[in-house]
Amino acid sequence: MNWAATIGRTIFPNPVLAASGTFGLGARFPSVANGLGGVVTKGITLQPRAGNPPPRICEFPGGIINSVGLENPGLAAFKRDVLPGLTRLKCRVIVNIAGFAVDEYRELARGLNEDRVDAIELNVSCPNVREGGAVFGRSPRRVEAITRAVRAVTSKTVIVKLTANFVDPAATAKAAEAGGADAVTAINTLFGLALGESGRPFLGGGSGGVSGPALRPFALFCVDRVASAVRIPVIGCGGIMTGRDALDFLSAGASMVQVGTASLVDPRAPLLVWRELKAWCRKNGVGDWHQLVGRTRRAD
Amino acid sequence: MLAPVADARRIAAGVFSLWLECPGIAGRVAPGQFLNVRVTDGDDPLLRRPISVADVSGGRLRLVFRVVGRGTARLSRLRPADQLDLLGPLGRPAPALRRSDVLLVGGGIGAAPLLLLCRRLAEKNRVRVLLGAREKEQLILLREFRSLGCPVKVATDDGSYGHHGLVTELAEAGLENAKRPVVVACGPKPMLADLLKRLDPVPVWGFVEERMGCGTGICYCCALPRKDGGYVRFCQDGPVVLLNEVGL
Numbered sequence: 399m400n401w402a403a404t405i406g407r408t409i410f411p412n413p414v415l416a417a418s419g420t421f422g423l424g425a426r427f428p429s430v431a432n433g434l435g436g437v438v439t440k441g442i443t444l445q446p447r448a449g450n451p452p453p454r455i456c457e458f459p460g461g462i463i464n465s466v467g468l469e470n471p472g473l474a475a476f477k478r479d480v481l482p483g484l485t486r487l488k489c490r491v492i493v494n495i496a497g498f499a500v501d502e503y504r505e506l507a508r509g510l511n512e513d514r515v516d517a518i519e520l521n522v523s524c525p526n527v528r529e530g531g532a533v534f535g536r537s538p539r540r541v542e543a544i545t546r547a548v549r550a551v552t553s554k555t556v557i558v559k560l561t562a563n564f565v566d567p568a569a570t571a572k573a574a575e576a577g578g579a580d581a582v583t584a585i586n587t588l589f590g591l592a593l594g595e596s597g598r599p600f601l602g603g604g605s606g607g608v609s610g611p612a613l614r615p616f617a618l619f620c621v622d623r624v625a626s627a628v629r630i631p632v633i634g635c636g637g638i639m640t641g642r643d644a645l646d647f648l649s650a651g652a653s654m655v656q657v658g659t660a661s662l663v664d665p666r667a668p669l670l671v672w673r674e675l676k677a678w679c680r681k682n683g684v685g686d687w688h689q690l691v692g693r694t695r696r697a698d
Numbered sequence: 699m700l701a702p703v704a705d706a707r708r709i710a711a712g713v714f715s716l717w718l719e720c721p722g723i724a725g726r727v728a729p730g731q732f733l734n735v736r737v738t739d740g741d742d743p744l745l746r747r748p749i750s751v752a753d754v755s756g757g758r759l760r761l762v763f764r765v766v767g768r769g770t771a772r773l774s775r776l777r778p779a780d781q782l783d784l785l786g787p788l789g790r791p792a793p794a795l796r797r798s799d800v801l802l803v804g805g806g807i808g809a810a811p812l813l814l815l816c817r818r819l820a821e822k823n824r825v826r827v828l829l830g831a832r833e834k835e836q837l838i839l840l841r842e843f844r845s846l847g848c849p850v851k852v853a854t855d856d857g858s859y860g861h862h863g864l865v866t867e868l869a870e871a872g873l874e875n876a877k878r879p880v881v882v883a884c885g886p887k888p889m890l891a892d893l894l895k896r897l898d899p900v901p902v903w904g905f906v907e908e909r910m911g912c913g914t915g916i917c918y919c920c921a922l923p924r925k926d927g928g929y930v931r932f933c934q935d936g937p938v939v940l941l942n943e944v945g946l
Binding site: 453 | 743909929
């Protein structure tokens with residue numbers, strides 16, 4: 399059976415990816431990664447970033463709120479220390495990049511024109527930084543400009559990770575498409591606030607990004623909405639914990655899925671999601687999972 | 699990994715002990731390492747709870763924990779033959795000391811991870827143990843520490859057992875005549891800070907007992923400020939860290 403997924407020029411062995419920020423820099427669990435379509439690295443910035451002060455995570459019934467603040471070693475150290483380890487993986491490698499100006503995205507993409515990088519995911523949706531991030535992602539004009547700038551300097555597959563914070567992701571998805579993106583990921587975390595008993599923000603960074611099962615219904619809604627607005631493939635993301643959840647995202651129109659928060663509970667989660675999805679297909683006589691993609695709309 | 703509960707009991711008010719049948723982890727866990735324990739099959743509470751391994755015996759391992767919230771409350775209701783979903787051993791082992799004068803200082807529930815450490819260090823070091831608690835009823839594992847043959851001193855805040863006062867007040871005397879002094883401590887932050895201040899410049903290793911996300915180094919949610927800038931990811935570079943180098 400053919401389980402491969404194609405986005406842009408990249409052929410992924412299967413449609414399940416480990417999402418950015420919840421699988422480290424990508425090489426921590428090779429035995430898990432090797433069974434996936436690919437891994438998405440933590441967001442990489444031009445300069446190293448120490449990240450936000452602790453606490454960086456809290457729990458609520460149904461999910462978590464995080465405020466890591468893009469802690470990462472920076473582009474140069476990433477290429478020197480991390481990329482060689484990613485080369486040995488059998489799956490595809492997607493590098494998530496985060497800039498604080500259009501030029502920075504361009505420079506990051508240029509710096510990642512390396513054989514070992516299969517695709518670039520543009521993070522225009524990080525909720526935990528003061529500038530850039532979700533602020534860019536709220537403006538279709540900025541999203542298009544960033545995508546276009548990156549497209550001009552790379553022949554890699556370009557994916558834009560969308561936010562749904564105070565913006566219609568269908569609008570920014572169209573902007574990404576117009577800018578030359580090969581796919582969009584929907585959605586990143588939603589803004590969230592947790593307070594301590596003192597009334598002050600609990601998280602060291604102030605507010606944070608909500609993820610986990612509680613995000614799933616809204617993420618699914620967004621995938622359905624985005625998939626009917628653009629022609630490029632949509633990568634579904636948001637609270638996927640099981641193969642059944644992944645199935646729902648395919649039905650809603652996702653061509654691939656990313657597993658995020660579930661990896662914090664069990665680093666094998668993306669692999670288990672893939673196995674469960676595969677088992678469901680076999681059990682239900684689905685020879686090609688592509689026929690599941692977007693069946694929600696087709697059923698109308 | 700699924701491990702059946704062999705023994706479950708309350709050992710002090712709000713403090714519970716679990717012996718788990720788990721040869722796969724018991725055979726390779728080192729002192730200082732922890733397990734990340736799933737507290738439910740469902741999605742709430744979602745995250746695992748990191749708990750240091752208190753002791754090992756054959757293919758069994760022991761977890762001792764205090765109930766602090768919904769997750770640990772669930773763990774306290776486990777009964778023999780129940781299964782527990784474990785991830786581990788995780789974290790960096792505590793430093794493998796030799797020919798040192800080791801002072802172990804445990805405050806409250808902090809005594810737990812020091813037990814396995816004491817057992818392993820006692821072979822190649824001179825080890826002394828200080829245990830502190832609010833009151834006599836809150837003292838845990840005293841019998842176990844004594845059975846290891848190291849001198850054990852106790853302090854209680856209310857004077858109901860041993861020294862009347864803080865356990866840290868016993869620290870200087872505990873290092874008397876020490877040629878190669880090293881401290882390993884586990885307990886509340888003020889206790890760790892007080893130890894550092896009293897014993898400076900003696901190296902004080904401490905267990906970080908802060909919130910974690912994944913416990914495996916992939917989420918970057920646990921962060922302890924380093925004095926020279928940046929953060930220590932203590933699920934991977936800890937949980938035992940050299941306290942002299944971090945900001946508590």
